[in-house]
Amino acid sequence: MLDIQGLSKLYPVSDGESAPMRALRGWARHQPRPAPKLHAVDDVSFTIGTGESVGLVGESGCGKSTLVSLITRLIEPSAGTILFEGKDIAAINTRAFARTPERGAIQVVFQDPHDSLNPRHSAFDAIAEPLRRLKKRSTAECRPRVAELARDVGFPEELLDRLPHQLSGGQKARVNIARALAPEPRLLVLDEPTSALDVSVQAVILKLLDDLRTRLGISYLFVSHDLNVVRLLCDRVIVMYLGRIVETGTAEQVFEQAAHPYTRALISAIPRTIEESPVERIHLPGDPRSPVNPDPNVCRFYGRCPRGVDLCQESEPRLLSMAPEHSAACHFAEEVQESALAQG
Amino acid sequence: MSALLEVSDLSVEFRSRAGTVHVLDHVALSIARGETLAVVGESGSGKSVAAFSIMGILDDAARIPNGQVQFGGMDLLNANRRDLDEVRGREMAMIFQSPRTALNPIRKVGHQIEDVLRRHGPVARGDAKRRAIEALEQVRIPDPARRYDAYPFELSGGLCQRVMIAIALCCKPRLLIADEPITGLDVTTQATIMDLLAELGRETGLATLLITHDLALASQYADRIAVMHAGQVVETAPTASLFAAPRHPYTAGLMAATPTSTTSLDALESVPGRIPPLNADLPVCRFAERCPRRVAECDDPGPRFDADVQAPDHYFACRRPL
Numbered sequence: 001m002l003d004i005q006g007l008s009k010l011y012p013v014s015d016g017e018s019a020p021m022r023a024l025r026g027w028a029r030h031q032p033r034p035a036p037k038l039h040a041v042d043d044v045s046f047t048i049g050t051g052e053s054v055g056l057v058g059e060s061g062c063g064k065s066t067l068v069s070l071i072t073r074l075i076e077p078s079a080g081t082i083l084f085e086g087k088d089i090a091a092i093n094t095r096a097f098a099r100t101p102e103r104g105a106i107q108v109v110f111q112d113p114h115d116s117l118n119p120r121h122s123a124f125d126a127i128a129e130p131l132r133r134l135k136k137r138s139t140a141e142c143r144p145r146v147a148e149l150a151r152d153v154g155f156p157e158e159l160l161d162r163l164p165h166q167l168s169g170g171q172k173a174r175v176n177i178a179r180a181l182a183p184e185p186r187l188l189v190l191d192e193p194t195s196a197l198d199v200s201v202q203a204v205i206l207k208l209l210d211d212l213r214t215r216l217g218i219s220y221l222f223v224s225h226d227l228n229v230v231r232l233l234c235d236r237v238i239v240m241y242l243g244r245i246v247e248t249g250t251a252e253q254v255f256e257q258a259a260h261p262y263t264r265a266l267i268s269a270i271p272r273t274i275e276e277s278p279v280e281r282i283h284l285p286g287d288p289r290s291p292v293n294p295d296p297n298v299c300r301f302y303g304r305c306p307r308g309v310d311l312c313q314e315s316e317p318r319l320l321s322m323a324p325e326h327s328a329a330c331h332f333a334e335e336v337q338e339s340a341l342a343q344g
Numbered sequence: 345m346s347a348l349l350e351v352s353d354l355s356v357e358f359r360s361r362a363g364t365v366h367v368l369d370h371v372a373l374s375i376a377r378g379e380t381l382a383v384v385g386e387s388g389s390g391k392s393v394a395a396f397s398i399m400g401i402l403d404d405a406a407r408i409p410n411g412q413v414q415f416g417g418m419d420l421l422n423a424n425r426r427d428l429d430e431v432r433g434r435e436m437a438m439i440f441q442s443p444r445t446a447l448n449p450i451r452k453v454g455h456q457i458e459d460v461l462r463r464h465g466p467v468a469r470g471d472a473k474r475r476a477i478e479a480l481e482q483v484r485i486p487d488p489a490r491r492y493d494a495y496p497f498e499l500s501g502g503l504c505q506r507v508m509i510a511i512a513l514c515c516k517p518r519l520l521i522a523d524e525p526i527t528g529l530d531v532t533t534q535a536t537i538m539d540l541l542a543e544l545g546r547e548t549g550l551a552t553l554l555i556t557h558d559l560a561l562a563s564q565y566a567d568r569i570a571v572m573h574a575g576q577v578v579e580t581a582p583t584a585s586l587f588a589a590p591r592h593p594y595t596a597g598l599m600a601a602t603p604t605s606t607t608s609l610d611a612l613e614s615v616p617g618r619i620p621p622l623n624a625d626l627p628v629c630r631f632a633e634r635c636p637r638r639v640a641e642c643d644d645p646g647p648r649f650d651a652d653v654q655a656p657d658h659y660f661a662c663r664r665p666l
């Protein structure tokens with residue numbers, strides 16, 4: 001249902017040189033020197049099937065939220081296509097997108113349930129707002145649908161008149177989800193939907209999300225730092241590093257047979273309770289490479305990779321298939337995978 | 345071992361329009377030199393208020409009807425202003441829940457560290473810069489001399505978090521209070537920061553009060569864990585014995601709700617109900633309403649704290665422990 005090809009978002013950044021200076025310098029050299037670009041999302045391709053749940057993980061700043069904003073058409077891509085049910089929505093500009101039927105079909109639930117609700121709007125208003133705006137329904141017409149949505153997400157109907165500050169964190173999270181479900185989306189993008197919640201509330205919300213997916217057949221793109229949560233909720237996992245996809249596969253392939261050294265480091269760093277068998281942590285020394293004008297011939301992970309050799313500085317590894325559904329971008333993917341399997 | 349920090353019998357109330365809110369109730373916590381104590385519990389259980397009381401930064405609506413906070417032999421709740429200012433910020437420092445908002449967005453991070461150094465005593469100009477760079481180096485920020493000149497927006501979330509820790513550590517405190525220091529960071533960055541704190545504990549005897557939602561994290565890095573619910577410490581024990589045999593039903597509930605590398609979605613359980621409103625007349629056991637093991641005697645008045653006979657460091661506040 002969602003097919004993304006070659007998607008990029010580059011932000012121009014200042015190099016400490018003013019625009020007139022740059023123009024002057026460009027004129028002196030007979031060609032303008034372009035501003036350096038921060039590669040937030042760089043040539044990313046992947047698909048999400050109908051009813052499929054895909055997890056997106058990676059280091060802070062690797063481009064997850066930028067990718068979410070691109071897919072939900074809040075920002076303009078620098079390059080690439082986003083086919084949603086066959087239609088290239090990347091070609092529609094963000095203003096025009098707000099008026100297309102796809103606007104309701106792709107919904108997003110943001111990170112913090114506490115700041116994503118308007119403090120002066122009741123739970124009812126929050127859930128009804130997308131119906132009014134996208135489906136042009138009156139308040140009275142909204143009533144039965146809002147009640148139905150509240151039931152779907154397990155939000156007590158008698159609390160619909162309450163304002164956000166009168167609700168608990170878990171109740172606010174439910175309102176957010178109900179609101180995203182209101183226009184009957186076919187793709188739900190969740191950017192860290194549970195990170196601000198307690199474990200006990202989180203358990204309820206995770207079960208709810210899983211149940212909604214089976215009942216309503218919605219597809220999920222699920223962004224999270226908690227890999228144990230991703231493992232519980234996702235069929236497939238995408239691992240990003242510095243704007244690039246470095247590994248993708250089924251949850252089992254990524255968690256059990258990781259073939260990229262970054263994925264392995266990530267999995268080794270999941271906090272484990274005393275009862276779980278201990279895993280030797282893989283340390284990542286050194287400094288991450290700069291996302292500004294990255295060298296096209298150097299692996300993005302070079303410098304922190306425990307393996308890094310000369311080859312990694314001479315050619316950037318491309319995403320290559322390891323097995324059906326499973327690919328990794330590392331010159332040594334097979335060896336990495338073998339050693340992962342050997343260590344259990 | 346004598347404790348560096350000893351909080352005993354501490355209660356905190358807030359006056360509000362809805363009446364008095366009993367946010368902390370007879371809380372006891374202690375931390376020895378070099379030790380890490382994790383405080384875990386649901387949102388609203390009083391973790392941050394406990395930290396604020398220790399730091400002496402509660403807001404004006406708060407009242408402390410009873411309790412002691414002893415730090416290195418000093419009675420913090422009754423000490424004079426001068427002694428207190430000397431201790432707070434210098435001997436004990438805090439990292440707050442949201443790092444980006446705690447840094448000044450328009451001041452270079454190096455200068456922000458110097459500000460803190462100067463607040464705690466005269467420092468020569470060249471000396472300040474050297475010490476600020478050392479502080480950045482200590483938290484393993486690569487290329488500290490260059491980062492000295494960076495503004496917060498130029499740094500990733502993980503680096504900002506480390507700058508916050510550098511600020512907290514630059515006066516070489518003996519106690520660090522870290523309120524959810526790593527939420528929102530990826531697991532590799534989390535692990536680097538936690539390893540750093542553990543290393544400082546070993547090298548310099550730094551004691552850490554680690555506030556977190558994450559039981560797995562607490563189990564990996566804390567020597568002891570205190571579990572809070574509705575303003576009370578309901579169980580406290582060395583990490584290994586807490587995990588081997590949790591005695592309070594709330595602790596067991598939190599454990600069952602924490603996803604691990606092997607749990608399935610079906611096996612994941614949540615603690616039913618929610619923390620009772622803290623302004624009402626509270627029952628003897630604030631967990632009783634939510635507790636699967638409640639019996640009639642749970643509502644009898646009288647003390648509830650008990651120690652495990654087999655494990656003398658293991659305390660729990662329950663009449664019908666597991």
Ligand SMILES: Nc1ncnc2c1ncn2[C@@H]1O[C@H](COP(=O)(O)OP(=O)(O)OP(=O)(O)O)[C@@H](O)[C@H]1O
Pocket residue numbers: 011038039040058059060061062063064065066067291501528
């Ligand atoms: N408006 C912007 N202008 C310039 N750079 C930006 C902008 N927005 C994001 N970036 C940069 O793009 C990169 C990716 O940021 P993004 O917010 O997508 O990361 P993320 O993976 O969501 O991180 P986190 O896990 O911390 O939320 C970062 O280097 C960030 O600094």
Ligand SMILES: Nc1ncnc2c1ncn2[C@@H]1O[C@H](COP(=O)(O)OP(=O)(O)OP(=O)(O)O)[C@@H](O)[C@H]1O
Pocket residue numbers: 358359360365367385386387388389390391392393394403405622
């Ligand atoms: N200034 C205040 N006035 C009234 N009540 C307050 C005040 N500050 C905190 N509280 C209440 O005290 C209780 C404990 O709050 P605290 O911030 O310590 O919780 P916490 O355990 O840190 O939660 P979280 O995990 O969400 O940070 C809450 O019920 C809160 O509403």
Ligand SMILES: [Mg+2]
Pocket residue numbers: 064065066
């Ligand atoms: Mg993000």
Ligand SMILES: [Mg+2]
Pocket residue numbers: 391392393441523
């Ligand atoms: Mg708090």
